[in-house]
Amino acid sequence: MTFSTLHYYCLFLTVITISPARSFCLSMMAATTKPPRRIVVVGGGIQGTSVAYHLAERPEVEQVTILEAKSPASAASGKGGGFMARGWGDGSPTQRLHELAFDMYEQLAPALGCTSYRKLPVLSVSAGYKKGIALARKNPQLASILPNWLDGDEYGRISPLGLGDDTAQITPSEFVEKMLQAKSDKITVVLGTCHGVETDQGSERGNRKVFGVKYAPRGETEEKMLAADAVVVSAGPWSCAAEDWFLGAVQLPMEGVKSTSIVWAKPKNEDVDATALFCGEDDRFGTHLEVHPRPDGTIYICGIGGSDYISTDELKAGAFREECNAKDTRAEAAKNSFQQMSSMYRTDGELDRVQACMRPCPPDAIPYMGAIPGYEGAYINAGHNCWGIAWAPACGKAMTELVMDGQSRSIDLTPFDPSRFTPAAQRGGRGRKKKGMSVGEQW
CATH class of the missing domain: 1.10.287 (Helix Hairpins)
Known part of the structure; x- marks a missing residue:
């Protein structure tokens, strides 16, 4: 037959x-159906690079091209804290992402040669009660994980959130770099802005088949095309532009939460103990700090408050993709709040940098992970909110299984359906254009 x-x-x-x-x-x-051999991943952050890495692991894949607007890990993946917690799931569908990714990091990070990966304890710290540190030092369980730099007196109750068995960290930009190095024989990075996809009639009635990705090289205006058997959109908050690339076949509402963070330089002649803090609201400064010391002796701090909320339309237009500026007032508030907790940094601390980035938030705070309806060879992996870095290995593995095998075995992707905000009658949008030309019929 x-x-x-x-x-x-x-x-x-x-x-x-x-x-x-x-x-x-x-x-x-x-x-x-033959699995794709040439795949384009739109987005060079930790999520997109993880997808590319796991695709490159498959022997039947010949080439993976990452189409990145600026440079790999230039947005949140170059500025985020890199914290992960295996048991912090809330029982929702994302819990499996926490668990699988945590276990994968434990194996992948050493194999790739990442020096920034380590497990570390975590404390919950509240503000406004000056005897907190004295009480904590009397508690043997707490005393063993109190960091040397937590020596101020302007904070209150201290309790453990993790003892270092199921909490860890990695510097995400290093993980991106190491993945690219490990698969340099198969992964190519092309700098440019995605303009859409080229399609032809697919093998199934009503579907369109991806055969190329349109883009403008960085610094140029002339449009070019990358040949592809499949495309995976994984461009963080800017992934919502795929609504237009796929002619309205899917609706991808997205909000970008633009937040400031600071990084303290390593103090001279001082070691920095590895304990992370999640702090309560400090009404004096309008902060709820997350404090993450890193193996290089720097301390990354977010939870500064004063975030801006960027609309889907603004993100489609590329808002803050090229430049994402911090708020100096919020950086100063974070600095002052942290210095109340640490006399070491109050007297000798120097800021290494002040920065800002965005996290991508769908309306239900659940990522988009799945196939684009009405298209063959079209997928999206985006909208992972504040856990995008922590979940990256699991998402890369699950999306690779979907692209190459037709179904994810490691993660149930059903709750992450990219079409969940698309009216049923609109899903697919098939056949409205062929190679950019309107055809006026349903294929």
Whole structure:
């Protein structure tokens, strides 16, 4: 039986709704579909690079091209804290992402040669009660993990959030760099801005098949094309532009939360103990600090407050993609708040840098992970909120399974359906254009 004959036989079985035969037929069709060999990943942050890395692990993949607007890890992946916690899931569908990614980091980071990965304890610290440190030092469990730099007197109750068995950190930019180095034989980074996809009639009735990705090289205006059998959109908050690339086949509402963070330089002649802090609201400064010491002796601090909220339309237009400026007033508030907690940094501390980045937030705070309806070879992996760095290895693995095998085995992607905000009648948007030309019929 030829593929064409099999195809029409399957359509016949579908019409008469014979479930066992239809299931068998679909399985046979899937077996005859060749997995993609040339794949473009739009976005060079830790999520996009993780997808590219895991795709490059597959022997049947010949080439993975990362299309990145600025440079790898130039946005949140170059500025985020890199904290992860295996057991901090809330019972929602994302809990499995916490667990799988944490375990994968434990294996991948040493294998890739990452020096910034380590497990570390975590404390909860509240503000406004000056005897907190004295009480904590009397508690043997707490005393063993109190960091040397937590020596001020302007904070209150201290309690453990993690003892270092299921909490860890990594510097995300290093992880991105190491993944690219490890798969340099298969992964190519192209700098440019994505303009959309090129498609042709697919093998299934009503679907369009991706055969290329349109882009303008960085610093140029002339449009070019990257040949591709499949595309994975993984461009953080700017991934919502895919609404237009796929002609309205899917709606991807997104809000960018633009936040300031600071990094303290390593104090001279001082070691910096490895304990992270999650602090309560400090009404004096309008902060709720997250404090993350790193192996290089710097301390990264976020939770500064005063975030800006960027709309879907602004993100589609590329808002803050090229330059994302910090708020000096919020950086000063964070500095003052932290110095109340640490006399070491109050007397000898110097800021290394002040920065800002965005996290991508769908309306339900659940990521978009799955296939674009109405298209063959089109996928999205975006909207991971504040956990994008922590979940990256699991997302890369799950998306690779979906792209190459037709289904993710490691993660149930059903709750992350990219079409969940798209009206049923609108999903797919099939056949409205062919290579940019309107055809006026449903394929």
